[in-house]
Amino acid sequence: QVQLVESGGGLVQPGGSLRLSCAASGSIFSYAMGWYRQTPGKQRELVAVIISGAVPTYADSVKGRFTISRDNAKNTVYLQMNSLNTEDTAVYYCNARNYNAINYWGKGTLVTVSV
DSSP states (O other): OOOEEEEOOEEEOTTOOEEEEEEESSOOTTSEEEEEEEOTTSOOEEEEEEOTTSOOEEOTTTTTTEEEEEETTTTEEEEEEOSOOGGGOEEEEEEEEOTTOOEEEOOOEEEEEOO
């Protein structure tokens, strides 16, 4: 089992940038690591996912603006978010999925994009 703690959320103006971090309690090497987001009344949606040795996958809405990366030595996953707009406002959750398709979730960090 792995525990995940997100950080880096906050208030940013449209066009701005934020970097989210997800620190895991143990090794993430064998996990697919992802970022999801959710707004009130909507389902949680995939933002980006990264597997060791593979090309990351992104939602169409964030392609070219967000970058997911992982540092297995630090057991940490990052989400660099650029050119933020109001539609990016959401609670962002870190996810770890193991080879048995068991999912682990963090508690989330709020990103608010507003003037």
